[in-house]
Amino acid sequence: MSTISAQLRNFKEPDRDEQSLLFFAIPPVHVKDDGAGQNNPEDSLHKMEINAMLSLDGAEDSYPGKLHLFPPYLAFASLDRKSVRFTIPLCTVRRVERPNARAGVYSLSILLWHGMKISVQLTSLRPAADQFCALLSMALKAELQAGKMKTVKPFSKTCYSENLILDTSPVADNEREDGSLIDGGRKVGEGNAPAFHGGLGLKFKFPGDPKKLREASKTKLWTTYFRVHGRHLTLLRYPQATRFVQVGLPNRLRGEMWETLSGSIYLRFTNPGRYKQILEENKGRTSTSTEDIEKDLHRSLPEYLAYQSEEGIGALRRVLQAFSYNNPETGYCQAMNILAAAILIYMSEEQAFWLLDVVCDRLLPGYYSPSMHGTLLDQRVFESLVTRCLPVIHEHFQEVDVQLSVASLPWFLSLYINSMPMIFAFRVVDCFFCMGPKVLFQVGLAILKINGEQLLQIQDDGQFIHLMRDYFNSLGDSAHPTSSDPRMRAITKFQELLLVSFREFAVITEETIFSERRRFRNEIIASIEAFSKRSAIRNLKTLERFNKEQVGFIYDALFKAVCVEPPPAPVPPPMSLLTTKDTIEERPETRIGPKTFKVFLSEIATWARDEKIVMNGFQQRVDREVADHELMDRLFWFWDYSYRGALTFQDLVTGLDGIIFSDLMDNIEWFFNLHDKNKDGFLTKDEVLTVSESLLFIFRFEIGDAYLGAVSRFMSNAFEYGDALLPRPEGSGEEDDATPQIESNQPYLSLATFRMVLLADEVLESFFETDLSASFRLEPVPLMELSPSNNGFLGGIWSNIATDTNVKLFHKLSDEVGKTIGRHQVIHRPSIGRYTSIEDTRPRESLLTPAMRHSSSESSLKATSGASSTEAQSRPSVSSAASAATSATLIATDAERHQFALSPTSPAGLDPLAQATNVVANAFLERTPFAIDDAGDDDDDDDDEEEEEPDDVLDEVDAFLDAHETVVTDEDGEVANG
C-alpha cells in the first residue's frame, strides 16, 4: 500500500533555455543512443537569440521581438510574448536571402516550402547579426544533409488545413454542415482514403448544432488566414489568430489546431510511426494501468455515439494504453479517459496520443501522476489567486469553512470537460491550447466572479457545488435576459464568461502561474509527503512495540534512504501470473534492496555509519558516510522474513522490534541467530569467526582496546570451549591430543555455549546487555529540508548553489585551507562510546579448567587453519584472523599501518590468532592519543545538526563568510552550525 517516492524532491525548475524551449513547444532533442561521437551535429549547432522585427511579405504591420535559433527550429516571439509568435522547423525553409541592404538595415527574407515569405529585420549589432546568419545557415545545412526537407510534403498531407486551402477543395462537397463527412470520410480524393488525420466526429458527427456554431464562416475565416500566415508546421500566430480561437474553432479543423497551438504537432512530425511502434512493442502487456483503463473505457463520454461502438472504444483503449506504456510512471489516471475521449472526437489516435503527451508533460505537469502533485499544486495556486483577486469571496469561504477545491478540482483535472456542457468545454479547451494553462485559472476566477453575489450566500460545500452545477447548466442562456437591447440579450452566459476571463483577468499571465507554482511547490510536496507518511504508518499491519512517533522516525529513515538510493522500479510480474488472487497481495508497495537498506541502517544504527568529525579551523562538521560491511547485508537477509530479497516498511519495523526492546539474553540469541545461517541452532567454526568479525566491525571506532581484547578473548574462549565440548571418539585417553577434527562448516557451537562464552566477558556482557540495543537509535532524521521560501530569484540561485556536490566542494576547499594552516583534524566518532579513555578491562576467570584449556585451544586452532588451507571456498580461519587484523586497521592511523602487514604472512606453526591479537594490542599501545578526548566529549545528540544537507549548507556558507571577518575558533564554527 505504501509507496515511497522521492520523485517530487527531484524536481528541478527549468533554466532559462529550457523555459524558452517550453514556451516555443520545441520537442526535446533525443540523445542518440550510440554516443554519437565527436561529429555529433548537436555540438556544432548553437542556439542563439537576437532582437528582430518580424513582418510578412506584403503586410503592413511589423512586430518587434526576439528571434531564436534552436536547431532544428527557428522561433519568434513579439516583445509581449503573446501577440505574435511562431515555431518553425528549419526543414520547412526553402531559402534564406539577404535582400539588398538599405543603409544600416540587416534583414533576412525566409522563404518557406509553401511559398510564404517571412521577413525579419535583425536589429542587433552587426557582428551579432552576422553570427546569427552563420549559425542559421549551418543549422539549415545540417537539416539538408539529414534529408529532412523531404519529410515536409508528406507530412503536410496529413493536415486538414492543406486541403482547405486548395482552390478546388475536394473536401467541401463531401461535408455536412457540421463538418462531418457525408460518407464517413472514406471516399475523399476519388476513392483514396483521406490522407488527413481526423477524429471520430468525422463519422459519428460533432457535438453541437453547426448552424449555431457558424461552422462555415469560421472555416472560411481560417482558410483565408492560412493562405497568408501559413498553417500547421509553419503557422504564424498573429493577434487575429488568437481572436479566432476565442470565438471557437470549427469542428473539422479543431484537432489540427489543437496540435498546432499546443505544439504537439512537432512531436508527431519528429516521431513518425512512433505511436504504432509503441502499441506494437507492448502488444498484450497488462499492468495496473491497463486494468484501470479497461474499467473506464465504457465510462468515458458514454453519451457520445462513438463510445457506444467498438470503433470508438478501441481507439480510446489504444491511445490510453500507448500513453501508459510510454509513460510508465504516470500510467493511467481517471480523468485522462475523459480528456482522451474528448480529443479523439476531433483528432486521430496518433494526434491524440501526442497531444495527451504534451498536456501531461508540459501544460499540466504532475496533474495525472500517482501523487497528483500538479493538481494539488494548481489548486493551491488557484486558491491564492482567488484570495488576491476576489478577496471578499475568499473571506466568505473562510468564514463558512467552504473549500474551494471541492468544486474547482474537477474543473482543472478534466479541463472543464466534465463540468460544462461539452460544446462550451471545448471552447475553453481551444483557448487552453492556444494560450496555455493560465486559461484554466482565468476561467475559474471568472466563474467565481460572475456568481459572486450568490456565492456570498452559500453556507457549505454542498450549496457551493449546487450553485456551480446550476450555473454550468445555464451557460447557453442569455446573460442579460431582461435587457431591451436584442444584441445584449443574444449574449450567452458562456460568452460573458469568456469575456470576463480574458478582460478582467488579463492580469493573470503565464508568468503569474509559473511563479505561483514555484511559490507553493514545496508546501505541496511537504503535505504530500506527510500524507504518505501517515498512510504508510496507518497501513502497517502492526506497529510492534513502537509508538507512532518512533515508527515515524523509522519511516523518515526509510524515506531518506529512498531519496539517497532509490530502489529499482519493481518488475511487473509476467502476465500469466496475474490472477485475481495475486493482485490482492500485489498492491504497489515500496520494497528496498540491500543498497537502500544500508543507507537506511546507517540512519538508525550508529555502527552502520562512518562518522568523521572534521575540524579545519573554519568549521567543525561531521561527515557521515554509509558504512559497508557484510554484517549489514547479513541483517538485510535476516529481516527478509518473506524471502523476497527486498524489505518493506513493515519488515523494517518488525526487524527493529526484534532488537531494540531486547534484554541481555534476547540480544545474545538475536546475535547468534543472525550468524547462524542455516538456522540449525549451531554456529560453525566459520560462523564463530564471522561473529568476531561482526563484533570488530561494530567496535571499529571505539576508544581504547577493551573491545579488541574482548573480541580476541571471545575467539579463544569460543574455540577452547567449543572443542572441549565436542563429543570425543570412544576410547581416547584424557591426555590425548587428538581432539576430534571437525570441518569448519560443521555445527560447532550451540547457543548455550555461545551465551556462556559471551557472558564470560564483562565488556561483551555489557555490550549485549544495553549497548547493542542502544546502538539502534530512533531519533529525528535530518531530512533534506525543503526550503519554505524558494520563491524569489535569489532563492533559486541559492538552491542551485547549495547542491550536494557544492557542499562537498566547499568542505574540501575548507579542509585544504585547514591543512595548510595546520588545523585540519579528523576524528572518528565511536559508535558505542562507552569507554572514553584507554583502560584495560580484565577478563573474567576462564570458564575452563586449565587442563581443558591446554588441550583444546591449540588443536582447535590448528584444525581450523588446516581446514583453511585445503578448503578454498569456505572462509578459513587464517584469513579471518587476518581480516580481524584488517578490521583493526580501520582504527589505526596511516602511520601505524605498516605493522599490520606482518600478520597475514605469519609463519605456519605459530598461533595466528594470538599473533593477530598481539598486533592489535600493539597497535593500541602505539595509537596516538589525539582522538580520545575530543571525540569523547562529543555528544551524539547533535547528529542531526551537522548533517550535510542543503539547508545547512547555507549555514555553513554563512559560517564560512563569518570566518573571513572574524578570527574563527572551532567553537564559533559550531555555533554557526547550530
Place this chain on the structure above:
Amino acid sequence: MSEAASGSADKSVQVKLVLLGEAAVGKSSVVLRFVSDEFQANKEPTIGAAFLTQKCRLEDRVLRYEIWDTAGQERFHSLAPMYYRNAQAAVVVYDVTKAASLEKAKTWVKELQRQANPNIVIALAGNKIDLVQPSLSGSGSSATESEDEADDATATPGEAAASDAETENPRQVPREEAQAYAQEAGLLFFETSAKTGEGIVEVFTEIAKNIPIESILASSRGAAGRPGTSGNRPGTQEAVNLDENQARGRDACNC
C-alpha cells in the same frame, strides 16, 4: 432563506455522508439509485468527488443526507480527507465479485476510524450482488439473467470474463467473511445491488437509525441555521422509493 430556522423547527437534520471504495465498485451507482432510483450501465468515473442530497424520513425526523461520492482510483486517495472531514456517516463500498476491493475497503475503514470524526457511523456495503444471485439451482440461470451479466461484462470486462471462465458463481467475497469483518470492526453491514436496487435504501435507513441525531441537532443549533437555499435543487426532491414493506415511515420530502 425563508426556512432559516428549519434546523430545529421541522426537525430536519443535516447529515454529511461520504462514500469511499475502490474504483468502479459502484459508489456513484449506489448514490444514484438512492437519490433518483435510477441505474446507468455506464457511469462515468467520478473525478474528485460528486455531491448529491437526499431526504430521508425516520420516525418523526427528516434527515437530509449530503452525500459526497468520491473518486475510487488509488491516486485520488490523498484528496479523500477533504471530503470525509466532518462527515457523520460513511458508506464504504466493495464489489462482491472482486476480492481485492474488500481489502481496499478495509484500509478505508481503518483510515476513517483513525482520521475521521470519532463518532462517524460506518456502513460496509458489498455491491453488485445481482451478479452473484444464487441462480436457483447450480446451472439453472435463466437466459435473461445471463444476458444481464453479459451486459455488465462490458462495464467491467476483465473480471467478469475471468470469473465466468472459472466458476459458475463470480462471487469472490463470501457474505459471511465480510460480515464477520464488519462485526469485528463495528460496522453496519449490507449487501446491495445498485442495478436492482436491492439493499440500497436499507443502507441509508440503518445509518439514519444509528446516527446520534440529538448531538448533531445540538451542534447545528449552535451553528448558523441550515437554510434550504439549495433544497430546491433538481435531483434532491425525488422521493426515496420506498419498499412497501419498509414500514419505517420514510417518505419524500419536497420542500
